[in-house]
Amino acid sequence: MKLQPVLGIVLRQLYLMRSSPIRVIPLFAWVAVDIVLWGFIARYLNSIGSGKIDFTAQLLGAVLFWDLFTRIMQGVTVAFLEDVWTRNFLNLFATPLRISEYVCGLVLSSIGTSVLGLLAMLVLATCVFGLDFLGLGLLLVPVVGILFVFGIALGIVASAMVLRWGPASEWLIWPIPALLAPFAGVFYPVATLPAWMQSISSALPPSYVFEALRATLAGRPVVVDGLLWAGAIAVVELVLSGAVFAAVHRYVMRSGLLARYSAESVV
């Protein structure tokens, strides 16, 4: 893998962000809306509650981490969709650019935009609603790490879906985080779910992350094995997502979809 082609993909995203405030605003705007909305809900619940539960930490923390995961996933897909929207595949894939370099460039672009969004969320949640983010201590490392890896994996799979089914299928990938949220146990313990939903939850690394967060906030010990297992699942899913993207790329090369890629419809 060469560094320059990877930087080429990252630089393209940087140029787009620099030249268009419209692309920068969503990095901060939607997370700010979420933080403000859930921040006030948490404040209200704290005011009427018994005081045994800190809703700011429970709700706002959950929203913050789930938003982080969503931004990471969408960071990958939006970087990919830039090539869809500008019909740029011929210009990219007729160069020496390898698929691994391309995907790596998308991932690095996503990490850059997600970190910006994360910082905005942290500042807002801490300054306005007093969320003690750093109070989670070392738990932050696996929590953020697992969400990053899983978000990247899902972003790569979503990009593969659009590559396979055409530009119109972009509308299938935006709701993916919303579809996963009930299974991930963002706001409630996974044990609340029926058995069939729990079996799906077990394949989702965020479900272990949110269990660990709830345990910490409740003063219970974190199940380290659960986080290790979540990390292992996330890494396996990342590898699988790369394999899926490579397989889809081979398919569109063979079928001619890549060369004829257009914005008309789902194939």
Next chain:
Amino acid sequence: MRRAHREPGCAGPDAIDRRPVVVTSNSAPVLEVRALSKRFGAKLAVKEVTFSIRHGEIVGLVGPNGAGKTTTINMILGVLDASAGSVTVAGLDIERHRSEALARSNFAATYAALPGNLTVEQNLRVIGLLYATPALGERVEQLVRQFELGPLRNTRCGLLSSGEQARVNLAKALMNRPELLLLDEPTASLDPAAAQTIREQIRALVQQNGCGILWTSHNMSEVEQVCDRVLFLSRGAILLEGDPRRLPGQHGARTLEELFIRIAREPLASAPDP
């Protein structure tokens, strides 16, 4: 050192410098296409196409719409897998050494414009990184000067006229100093003056660098003017090959266009579906 073969006394109706092209000592073809086929389901789009291009040679690939020109080019560009056959660029098989082979080729096509939301300079820099171009800043400046893109360097490509976009596409196509250049209708949608300028620039490029060019066009006078050799493709197969200035006479036609029309119609009327 050898010179590209050119028949004497066959200068076409050209204003372009057609002095013999100095080519490199590399005797191997810069492009070798062998028995290349592409099947889409039941349809055989390209049928066992075989040809080669030497350094310093401009080869025209012509044929009616749907003849398989772009499919052939896409396979040479590595964005479409062949069903059978092989493509070798500068001695490198594109299937086994894709990245290395594509580092030695480049292309320009009107239907593959650079992203319109980036400026000319930004696009050239991104493309330069994709080709891992050494001394990228210097190379971008060279291309900006060569194609007189200075006043446009900070203009978004989507705002350029067709002629300006064609120049940017050519600058992009030369970024990696390719040994093989694929030009898919590079002058389509250009006015005659802009088209002539582009032709002259490409011809001059071959004179200077000795790269091989595969050129598709529907403009037969352009093919006659620019190309050293022409391949007639119809229904996915090469039907004729030769010097574009001699070929019409050899087949009882007055012009290349007349020959094109005849060849384009005959197989359509007689050839069975694959």
